[in-house]
Amino acid sequence: MSTLRVTAEKLVILEHPNADALELAQVGLYRAVVAKGSYRTGDYAVYIPEQAVLPEQLIGELGLTGKLAGSRADRVRAVRLRGELSQGIVCRPGVLADTDLEAAAERGEDFAELLGIVKWQPPVPTSMSGDVLSAPDLLPWVDIENLKRYPDIFEPGEPVVLTEKLHGSCCLVTYTAATGEVRVSSKGIGAQGLSLVEDERNLYWRAVRAHGIPAVAARLAERLGAERVGVFGEVFGTGVQDLTYGASGCAELPGYAAFDVSAVVDGRMEWYSAAELLEGELPLVPELWRGPFDPEVVLGLAQGRETVSGRELHLREGVVVRPVTERWSMAVGGRAIAKVVSDAYLTRKGGTEYE
The missing domain is CATH 2.40.50 (OB fold (Dihydrolipoamide Acetyltransferase, E2P))
Known part of the structure; x- marks a missing residue:
C-alpha cells in the first residue's frame, strides 16, 4: 500500500x-x-x-x-x-x-x-496475526508508490523490468548471520518494528518453514558477506485473499513467491534482484517484460489475466516496475520502484485487502 x-x-x-x-x-x-x-x-x-x-x-x-x-x-x-x-x-x-x-x-x-x-488500515485475519516481539533489527519492506501519482520516477527509455504484482500478503524474513536468528513478520506488523513469534498456526511462519527460506537466507548471507539478509515474498492462496492463483494458504505448502532481497553489507543496506539471487532457490513472482521504460507499455501490461498459475484463473492485480540497475529516485525520495494496479482489480466486487 x-x-x-x-x-x-x-x-x-x-x-x-x-x-x-x-x-x-x-x-x-x-x-x-x-x-x-x-x-x-x-x-x-x-x-x-x-x-x-x-x-x-x-x-x-x-x-x-x-x-x-x-x-x-x-x-x-x-x-x-x-x-x-x-x-x-x-x-x-x-x-x-x-x-x-x-x-x-x-x-x-x-x-x-x-x-x-x-x-485506511486493512483488517488482520487470525491466521495472519499472533504474538509479537520487538524486532529492531528487522529489515522492513517499503511502501511502493503508484506510477500514476509519480510518473517521473523513471526516465524515458530507462531499462526497466516489470514483474506481476500478486494479491497475497507480504511476508518479511530477516536472517542475522552472526546468530542464525530468523525474524518473520508481515508488512503491517513489521512497519511497527515487530516480528511474529513462531507458531505453526501462523500463515507466514508456515510458508517460511515449508519453503525453506531460512536456509536460503543463510546461503545468501554467506554469498554476499552480509550481516543481515531480508527476503521478501508474497504468501497467497485460498484463505489469504480473494485472488488465489489456484493455491491454498491452508495447505502444507502455502502459495509463495519471492519478489525482493535486501542485505546489510559493511553496515550499509542494499537492495538486490530476487530473480538474480533466488532463481532455483525459491518460487519467484513472474517477470512479464523488460525493456526501455514507456508508461503506455507499463499501463497496458498492468491489465489482463494472472500468469502465476499458468491457467489465467482470474484477473491480474497489476505490475511492479523496477530499473534494471537499482537506484535512488528524487521523485519519491527513496528507491526507484513503482506499481500500477489494474482497472479490473480496482473495481472488482467483494475483494479483500489484508496485510
Missing part, C-alpha cells in the same frame, strides 16, 4: 467520452471524474487519493454522503462513472478557500491532517 498524501495538484482537464455533464481531471496519470466546468486545465485543486478515509463533515461538504466505500461509507476507492475509471477525489475544501494552492503544490504541502483524512 502506498503512502497517503493529500496535496494540491495542477490539473489537466479532458473530455468525458460518455457524459456531457462530466469531465476528467488528470493528476499525474490518475484521472478523476468531475462536474463539467468545475475546473480548467492549469487550475490547482486538492487531490485525495484512494484508500483515504474522510471525516463525516468533509464527506457532507463534498456531497458524497453514502457514496464512498466501506462499512461506514467513508473510504475513497476507484469507481467507474459512466464507463470511465475515476481514481481519487479532486476538490477544493472550504477550509482551504484562502490557501494559495499553486504555492502549496510547489511546497509539496500535505493537507491530510488539516482535513482530518487518515489512511
Whole structure:
C-alpha cells in the first residue's frame, strides 16, 4: 500500500467520452471524474487519493454522503462513472478557500491532517496475526508508490523490468548471520518494528518453514558477506485473499513467491534482484517484460489475466516496475520502484485487502 498524501495538484482537464455533464481531471496519470466546468486545465485543486478515509463533515461538504466505500461509507476507492475509471477525489475544501494552492503544490504541502483524512488500515485475519516481539533489527519492506501519482520516477527509455504484482500478503524474513536468528513478520506488523513469534498456526511462519527460506537466507548471507539478509515474498492462496492463483494458504505448502532481497553489507543496506539471487532457490513472482521504460507499455501490461498459475484463473492485480540497475529516485525520495494496479482489480466486487 502506498503512502497517503493529500496535496494540491495542477490539473489537466479532458473530455468525458460518455457524459456531457462530466469531465476528467488528470493528476499525474490518475484521472478523476468531475462536474463539467468545475475546473480548467492549469487550475490547482486538492487531490485525495484512494484508500483515504474522510471525516463525516468533509464527506457532507463534498456531497458524497453514502457514496464512498466501506462499512461506514467513508473510504475513497476507484469507481467507474459512466464507463470511465475515476481514481481519487479532486476538490477544493472550504477550509482551504484562502490557501494559495499553486504555492502549496510547489511546497509539496500535505493537507491530510488539516482535513482530518487518515489512511485506511486493512483488517488482520487470525491466521495472519499472533504474538509479537520487538524486532529492531528487522529489515522492513517499503511502501511502493503508484506510477500514476509519480510518473517521473523513471526516465524515458530507462531499462526497466516489470514483474506481476500478486494479491497475497507480504511476508518479511530477516536472517542475522552472526546468530542464525530468523525474524518473520508481515508488512503491517513489521512497519511497527515487530516480528511474529513462531507458531505453526501462523500463515507466514508456515510458508517460511515449508519453503525453506531460512536456509536460503543463510546461503545468501554467506554469498554476499552480509550481516543481515531480508527476503521478501508474497504468501497467497485460498484463505489469504480473494485472488488465489489456484493455491491454498491452508495447505502444507502455502502459495509463495519471492519478489525482493535486501542485505546489510559493511553496515550499509542494499537492495538486490530476487530473480538474480533466488532463481532455483525459491518460487519467484513472474517477470512479464523488460525493456526501455514507456508508461503506455507499463499501463497496458498492468491489465489482463494472472500468469502465476499458468491457467489465467482470474484477473491480474497489476505490475511492479523496477530499473534494471537499482537506484535512488528524487521523485519519491527513496528507491526507484513503482506499481500500477489494474482497472479490473480496482473495481472488482467483494475483494479483500489484508496485510
